[in-house]
Amino acid sequence: MTTTTTVVAGLEGGRVDLTPEQLSELDRRVGGRLLTAGDEGWADAVLVWNAMVAKTPALVVQPTTADHVAASVTFAREHHILLSVKGGGHNIAGTAIADGGLTLDMSGMHDVIVDVAARLAHVGPGCLLQDVDRATQEHGLATVLGFVSEVGVAGLTLGGGFGYLMRRFGWAVDNLAEVEIVTADAEIRIANRQQNADLFWALRGGGGNFGVVTRFTFRLHPVGPMITGGLILWGAERADDVLAAYRDLTETAPRELTIAIVVRIAPPAPFIPEEWHGRPVIGMLVCHSGADPERDLAPVRALGNPIVDMIAEKPYVDQQSMMDGTEPKGHSYYWKTEHLPALSAGFLDAFLAGALKVPTVCSESVIFHVGGAQNEFDDDDGAVGNRDSRYITGFAGAWVGEDRPGENVAWVRDAWESIRPFSTGGNYVNFQLAEDDSRRTVESYGGNYERLQRVKAEYDPGNLFRVNRNIRPAPAS
Numbered sequence: 001m002t003t004t005t006t007v008v009a010g011l012e013g014g015r016v017d018l019t020p021e022q023l024s025e026l027d028r029r030v031g032g033r034l035l036t037a038g039d040e041g042w043a044d045a046v047l048v049w050n051a052m053v054a055k056t057p058a059l060v061v062q063p064t065t066a067d068h069v070a071a072s073v074t075f076a077r078e079h080h081i082l083l084s085v086k087g088g089g090h091n092i093a094g095t096a097i098a099d100g101g102l103t104l105d106m107s108g109m110h111d112v113i114v115d116v117a118a119r120l121a122h123v124g125p126g127c128l129l130q131d132v133d134r135a136t137q138e139h140g141l142a143t144v145l146g147f148v149s150e151v152g153v154a155g156l157t158l159g160g161g162f163g164y165l166m167r168r169f170g171w172a173v174d175n176l177a178e179v180e181i182v183t184a185d186a187e188i189r190i191a192n193r194q195q196n197a198d199l200f201w202a203l204r205g206g207g208g209n210f211g212v213v214t215r216f217t218f219r220l221h222p223v224g225p226m227i228t229g230g231l232i233l234w235g236a237e238r239a240d241d242v243l244a245a246y247r248d249l250t251e252t253a254p255r256e257l258t259i260a261i262v263v264r265i266a267p268p269a270p271f272i273p274e275e276w277h278g279r280p281v282i283g284m285l286v287c288h289s290g291a292d293p294e295r296d297l298a299p300v301r302a303l304g305n306p307i308v309d310m311i312a313e314k315p316y317v318d319q320q321s322m323m324d325g326t327e328p329k330g331h332s333y334y335w336k337t338e339h340l341p342a343l344s345a346g347f348l349d350a351f352l353a354g355a356l357k358v359p360t361v362c363s364e365s366v367i368f369h370v371g372g373a374q375n376e377f378d379d380d381d382g383a384v385g386n387r388d389s390r391y392i393t394g395f396a397g398a399w400v401g402e403d404r405p406g407e408n409v410a411w412v413r414d415a416w417e418s419i420r421p422f423s424t425g426g427n428y429v430n431f432q433l434a435e436d437d438s439r440r441t442v443e444s445y446g447g448n449y450e451r452l453q454r455v456k457a458e459y460d461p462g463n464l465f466r467v468n469r470n471i472r473p474a475p476a477s
């Protein structure tokens, strides 16, 4: 522990000087779990996925109980300190880190308790997706989580959360039964559809704006443990056929079948024949979690002559981690995405033209199929909205070190501009960049934004939780 005054970033900018006594008091109240630079565990605690993020906190607390969280929230509020919350650290904008301020690193709260009889999972806010999938799959159960198992449950869920099971069961937040949360007044509250229902509504998509979640409770569904899934890949000269088949299939496919499209330059991966390395390819990421996958996948097989066909029966947990290596921690990333109501011919032409201009081997263009259960909820059933979205599409620039960042950013921006006319007008808040202005956040919530502002004014009128895609509290009436 330091013996001199520690300077931290203030909530409204500027600096706050903390005495050693004040820090000792915080350290005592959080059970000795206060870290400063150089302490053991510091480097992991402040590491985030996107190397574009150049932010470091002055202080980290690693809570293991809701009381530790409440003590940290009180400390930040009373001293007017910039505060952030880190789940899995995968937010592209680096919102896990309060630059110069206090970051709560929730990684110590990573329990998963599966209540098989009630078909519920009680999940700590420091869990990664893989923690939940592994624990629930032991009982042949699953909830809706994303495509990369190293992502944090907390950030993914609070922004909405989609993955291979979304077509069957809706957004991750449509499967959220309850949360325990510490709000800005340091109260530990339960929120569900009956209790603090307005807060629960806002948490179902409104991100980290309303407090620090200390427990998520998800509804579970029978899934797997074996599914049929994997990657199938063609040369990009087949792209028109592949995209037409994808459009036709996804318009009528049963909800047990989810397919995503990926267009990229083939990396020198051992499972890709060498003559294809460095050449443009188009792939389908397939997951079929129902009966008779071969019947439903017949249109995919009918395309014929793939370069790679890895679609096979396999454990659901393997499917969930299949993409882990493709976007590793420590590369630089720049993404732009939109929600789509359909795959029009105009969109597919613009998407492919943009995708084929990809400048470097790590970057990719994607279309996720999300139409299904979530479209049947009312648009204001949870803040997440976007109930008119049937696909999510985007361009993901990725590079290592100085590997042509400018070229990747320009590519993403140009390609994204060309597909914007086909958007529903909404975009996924969890894919927004630090540079995105507040207009983009308003767009992601559509008609739900003003209600979010009112809930924010009730639970966080001082905007303590602002290191996020921020929702400004509604002005007092």
Ligand SMILES: Cc1cc2nc3c(=O)[nH]c(=O)nc-3n(C[C@H](O)[C@H](O)[C@H](O)COP(=O)(O)OP(=O)(O)OC[C@H]3O[C@@H](n4cnc5c(N)ncnc54)[C@H](O)[C@@H]3O)c2cc1C
Pocket (backbone or CB within 6 Å): 049, 084, 085, 086, 087, 088, 089, 090, 091, 092, 094, 095, 096, 097, 106, 125, 145, 146, 147, 148, 151, 152, 153, 154, 155, 156, 157, 158, 159, 160, 161, 162, 163, 207, 208, 209, 211, 212, 213, 214, 327, 430, 431, 467, 468, 469
């Ligand atoms: C490689 C990759 C793949 C992805 N795939 C998908 C996908 O398939 N589906 C999908 O829906 N999204 C996906 N995403 C987006 C992902 O949902 C967001 O990046 C999300 O923010 C990650 O959550 P995290 O906990 O890791 O983030 P963090 O960076 O740790 O946190 C992000 C924000 O969440 C909030 N937060 C975190 N923990 C808490 C808490 N306990 N209480 C209150 N607020 C909290 C805070 O505001 C924080 O700033 C992907 C992202 C990456 C990088």
